[in-house]
Amino acid sequence: METQDRYILTFDQNQEIALETKQLKIFYGDYQAITAADLQIPRFKITALIGASGSGKSTFLRALNRMNDGIATVHGEIWYRNLDLNTKEIDVYAMRRQIGMVFQRPNPFPKSIYENITFALERHGVTDKKELAKRVEMALRQAALWAEVKDKLNQSALSLSGGQAQRLCIARAIALQPDILLLDEPASALDPISTAQLEETLINLKEHYTIVIVTHNLPQAARISDYTAHFSKGTVIEFNDTKETFTQPRVALTNEYISGDFG
Numbered sequence: 001m002e003t004q005d006r007y008i009l010t011f012d013q014n015q016e017i018a019l020e021t022k023q024l025k026i027f028y029g030d031y032q033a034i035t036a037a038d039l040q041i042p043r044f045k046i047t048a049l050i051g052a053s054g055s056g057k058s059t060f061l062r063a064l065n066r067m068n069d070g071i072a073t074v075h076g077e078i079w080y081r082n083l084d085l086n087t088k089e090i091d092v093y094a095m096r097r098q099i100g101m102v103f104q105r106p107n108p109f110p111k112s113i114y115e116n117i118t119f120a121l122e123r124h125g126v127t128d129k130k131e132l133a134k135r136v137e138m139a140l141r142q143a144a145l146w147a148e149v150k151d152k153l154n155q156s157a158l159s160l161s162g163g164q165a166q167r168l169c170i171a172r173a174i175a176l177q178p179d180i181l182l183l184d185e186p187a188s189a190l191d192p193i194s195t196a197q198l199e200e201t202l203i204n205l206k207e208h209y210t211i212v213i214v215t216h217n218l219p220q221a222a223r224i225s226d227y228t229a230h231f232s233k234g235t236v237i238e239f240n241d242t243k244e245t246f247t248q249p250r251v252a253l254t255n256e257y258i259s260g261d262f263g
């Protein structure tokens with residue numbers, strides 16, 4: 001098989017782009033964690049970020065909604081709806097309503113299941129009780145948790161299992177009706193059954209949301225994502241349709257990584 005050093009898919013005008021990074025470079029002090037990442041994230045698709053530990057996946061993901069502010073220095077452009085998010089003028093709080101993040105460990109607030117979802121909504125000005133109840137139900141249904149919790153919405157969220165808590169965190173993020181959901185290894189603390197439920201939830205969510213997910217679980221990336229970006233040493237070396245990436249990788253290092261022939 002003929003291989004290249006790098007292969008980055010770009011889209012034609014028929015594919016709407018939700019986010020695009022241009023020449024993204026990220027430094028922790030003097031250490032450069034991302035050397036140059038140019039990536040188009042297609043709308044209403046799942047894009048998986050894969051790569052060896054330390055290759056820069058989380059650093060890249062966190063830059064997309066400015067979670068690195070104050071931790072790392074980010075150079076380059078992050079385009080979202082004709083706005084460069086990596087500029088001083090951006091209202092980061094408002095932007096994060098459009099671009100939400102779900103973390104590796106489920107982190108529900110020590111409040112009721114219901115309040116976990118209404119908390120951010122109220123802070124964003126939604127106060128009508130009927131509207132809040134509607135949004136809670138919608139978010140829990142979309143996160144595939146409604147059936148399990150509808151009779152115990154006033155119970156503490158800390159009583160949920162890990163898998164349920166992670167779906168609650170997804171519900172909390174989507175209650176704000178964002179455009180894009182960023183997920184950093186959301187299944188790494190879950191058992192196989194909860195992982196399968198979470199994967200099904202994500203597949204259903206892509207009808208309404210653009211999803212970017214960091215995962216170490218390669219079969220998971222192959223199962224749920226439409227596109228895969230392979231990070232190596234701080235840069236994206238291959239970005240392509242997931243099926244192609246996993247069956248006919250164009251870059252030798254990707255082939256080694258997905259066949260477990262690395263490190």
Ligand SMILES: Nc1ncnc2c1ncn2[C@@H]1O[C@H](COP(=O)(O)OP(=O)(O)OP(=O)(O)O)[C@@H](O)[C@H]1O
Pocket residue numbers: 028031033051052053054055056057058059060071216231
């Ligand atoms: N807060 C930080 N301060 C300094 N260096 C950091 C910080 N966070 C990450 N790094 C470094 O940046 C590089 C990329 O880390 P990052 O967490 O983005 O990689 P990753 O691909 O997500 O790894 P993993 O799969 O292990 O989570 C690593 O060398 C890491 O040690």
